[in-house]
Amino acid sequence: MSNKLFFVVMLVVAVALGCGSPSSEVASNPDAVSRDQTIDEIADIPLPVAETSQPDVVVAAFLDALRDGNDQVAEALLTSIARRETQAHELTVQPPGSPSARYEIGEVHYVQGGVHVNSSWSEYDESGEPANYEIVWVLRQEPIGWRVAGMATAVNPAKPPIYLNFEDVPDLLAKWQQADIELAAQAEEAQMLQAAQPATTLQR
Numbered sequence: 733m734s735n736k737l738f739f740v741v742m743l744v745v746a747v748a749l750g751c752g753s754p755s756s757e758v759a760s761n762p763d764a765v766s767r768d769q770t771i772d773e774i775a776d777i778p779l780p781v782a783e784t785s786q787p788d789v790v791v792a793a794f795l796d797a798l799r800d801g802n803d804q805v806a807e808a809l810l811t812s813i814a815r816r817e818t819q820a821h822e823l824t825v826q827p828p829g830s831p832s833a834r835y836e837i838g839e840v841h842y843v844q845g846g847v848h849v850n851s852s853w854s855e856y857d858e859s860g861e862p863a864n865y866e867i868v869w870v871l872r873q874e875p876i877g878w879r880v881a882g883m884a885t886a887v888n889p890a891k892p893p894i895y896l897n898f899e900d901v902p903d904l905l906a907k908w909q910q911a912d913i914e915l916a917a918q919a920e921e922a923q924m925l926q927a928a929q930p931a932t933t934l935q936r
Contacts (some may be wrong), residue, residue: 734830736783740752741850754810757764777805777808778809779793779805779809780793780796780805781793781809781877782877783876783877784877785877785878786840786878786926787840787847787849787878788837788840788849789870790877790878790879790880791837791849791851791871791880792803792810792835792837792873792904793809794806794809794869794880795835795851795853797809798829798830799829799830799833799835799856800829800831801829801830803825806825807825809879809880810825810879810880810881810898811872811874811879811880811881811898811899812874812879813881813899814879814881814882814898814899816882817898817899817900817901818901820901821901821902821905823901828931830855832855832856833853833854834853834854834856835852835853836851836852836914837849837850837851837855838850838851838852845872846870846871846872846873846881847870847871847872847873848868848869848871848884849868849869849871850866850867850868851866851867851868851869852865852866852867853865853867854863865885866885866886867883867884867885868883868884868885868893869882869883870882870883870884870895870897880898881897881898882895882896882897882898882899882904883895883896883898884896887915888914888915888918890910894907894911895907896908
């Protein structure tokens with residue numbers, strides 16, 4: 733998987749073993765039972781936001797949780813549908829944590845059915861080079877306040893941003909896999925061009 737796509741998806745979910753298995757198998761899995769209990773107890777998790785907190789405040793708390801590797805808070809800040817769907821498909825909210833990461837919250841746009849909150853996330857990649865990711869977070873209003881339903885990011889600058897809907901896991905995984913195939917092809921092409929460049933330079 734390409735570093736960028738891996739990063740933006742792993743900000744939120746990590747695929748657990750047995751992803752996509754039938755619900756009967758999930759129910760018979762002891763880990764899945766523990767997972768159900770975790771979801772039931774989400775209401776008891778202390779959160780850094782209030783019911784009246786604005787969308788940008790909720791996104792900031794969500795990004796803090798991702799940066800700090802606080803999976804309980806990150807999961808609690810997802811919509812109830814997103815939590816249910818990720819559990820049903822054996823996905824876990826498991827942010828990798830990155831204390832050195834920095835983020836900025838941008839403009840907030842109210843749209844029909846929710847809110848879009850722009851953000852930028854700065855991180856160092858595996859080679860030690862700085863990398864910046866522009867992400868739009870999609871939030872929906874729930875009785876307990878604004879909660880994260882999905883995210884959009886431009887994986888390929890030449891194409892529109894990809895929307896990853898945490899409330900529709902099959903669609904999320906399909907887009908994830910398709911984008912990964914495209915990015916792998918781009919990386920291979922870039923490597924071929926880079927390998928051919930020295931030979932061209934030496935020609936006189």
